[in-house]
Amino acid sequence: MNDAWGTVTAVDDGQATIRMDDGGCGRCRESGGCGGNNLGHLLCATPRTLRVANPERCVVGQRVRVGVVDGSLGSSALHAYAVPLLGLFVGALGGSAVAGEIGAIGGSLGGLLGGWWGLRRAHLRSRDDPRFRPSIRP
Known part of the structure; x- marks a missing residue:
């Protein structure tokens, strides 16, 4: 799984809006990471948000792990x-x-x-x- 962490900012109709903490795979600061997240911060300063299904019934303010x-x-x-x-x-x-x-x-x-x-x-x-x-x- 490719996972990243985010915070639930809104919940409605079985969907959650999540503001992602960081872009990329999370290996940017590790050896062997591509550093693409650093470039992403230069090109896009606004926080990324995703709208995903909310089967776990997460609440606003809860930190969640999002993955594909x-x-x-x-x-x-x-x-x-x-x-x-x-x-x-x-x-x-x-x-x-x-x-x-x-x-x-x-x-x-x-x-x-x-x-x-x-x-x-x-x-x-x-x-x-x-x-x-x-x-x-x-």
Whole structure:
């Protein structure tokens, strides 16, 4: 499980709004950690909040552990980076073969947009899948 800690800020209709304490996996300060949380603080100073199911009936102010199933985070990151990048490369190679440098530029833009569109469709198909949804852990 990939877990992080947060505090319940609101509860309604079986859902809890949770303000996350830290971003990332929690290994930022350990040796071998990527340090991505430090960069995240520079780019986004507002606290992250999640809205998750509340089967444990947590109350406002309670600290909770929130997690996602193993493998889902890595899979999502791989798709988010690989699909648009692959579209960019395929579009550039195809455009270059058809119309040289101008074709490569147009093909790379078209491939990048196509990759983004495919990623967006995959997101819409999988957003109701419980494997990709954060949940409160006991």
